[in-house]
Amino acid sequence: MKVSEDDMIDLSLKPCYQSLIGTLGWAVRTQPKVQPFFSILSSRANCISKKLMECLALVLQALKERPFSLELRGIDISTLLLYIFNDSSFFTLSKEGRQAWMHFLVDATWRLESDDEWNLVTCGSKRTKQKFISSTSCEMVSMVDGVKAAYKTRDIAFRLFGKLPRVIVVMDSKPLYDQIESGLARSEPRMQGTLDYLMQEIGGEGLDAQVVWVKRELQRADVLTRAVWW
Structure with a gap:
């Protein structure tokens, strides 16, 4: 050829x-x-x-x-929040995907249900060559990346404001949300160790985070998974 x-x-x-x-x-x-x-x-x-x-x-x-804008605002420290958005795209044929996460350091005036995107402080997007059987496992690994990176963001917040933010982890994968609720990696049992680690990191001994499931249109990190040609 x-x-x-x-x-x-x-x-x-x-x-x-x-x-x-x-x-x-x-x-x-x-x-x-x-x-x-x-x-x-x-x-x-x-x-x-x-x-x-x-x-x-x-x-x-x-x-x-058509430049994108980055908007930063002052915040009320008494209601300091760290939102972690995690998402991924999955290639059925190659069994690989692109993973992404975003961190927003905000306060109680920031609305998850609106189109608020101010105070985006860090994000990540990468292709993974790890093979998965299901898209849920790809979402799980993406969430691990976003949660691990949150320790640095939380440390920066503490250095700036003298207090730790309350952490909220946002996902749009209902199967993964259900697996976190049950503690069982049903879609791919070999991922049980990863799920256990994730639950440890978002639990009381880690970030002590609240986990929230939202509809896809509210998933801010989706925009970082779309350029998936390679």
Whole structure:
């Protein structure tokens, strides 16, 4: 099968590509919703083609024309809250997925049921090459990542405000929510150890978090799972 000229690796493009990737990396700091694109495109830095260069240029052009905004507000320390959103996408054929999480450091005026997205303080998005039988297991591993990262966010909050925030973990996977309630990894028994660890981390000996199930349209982290071409 003949490879098209646009798909052929061309290392002469590497200096330009690295420069543009650096620009996108800075954009991620203030426009976190771009993170999936940065994750994907930076992972291809050693196999650059004309088509890949075009993809990178299109992302940067779109950011220039329609920039995302990052809104930060002052908060009432007496009702300090840390919302952790976790989500994932799942590839049925490859049994792999893309996992994502977001942390919002807010107060009681922040509304889960509205479109509030102010005070997004950190987020993550990555493709996993671990094989799963079910999408629920992929969601579980994504939640583990978001919860583990929350210790750093909580520490920052304590250093800033002198108190620990109340933690609320938000998910849109009802099967995973039910597994946390029951303590049993029904969809994939080999994940029982991961579920036990997750329950330990969100329990009283860990973050002492409240776990909330919401409909998909209220899942803020969904936007970080959509760029899933690679």
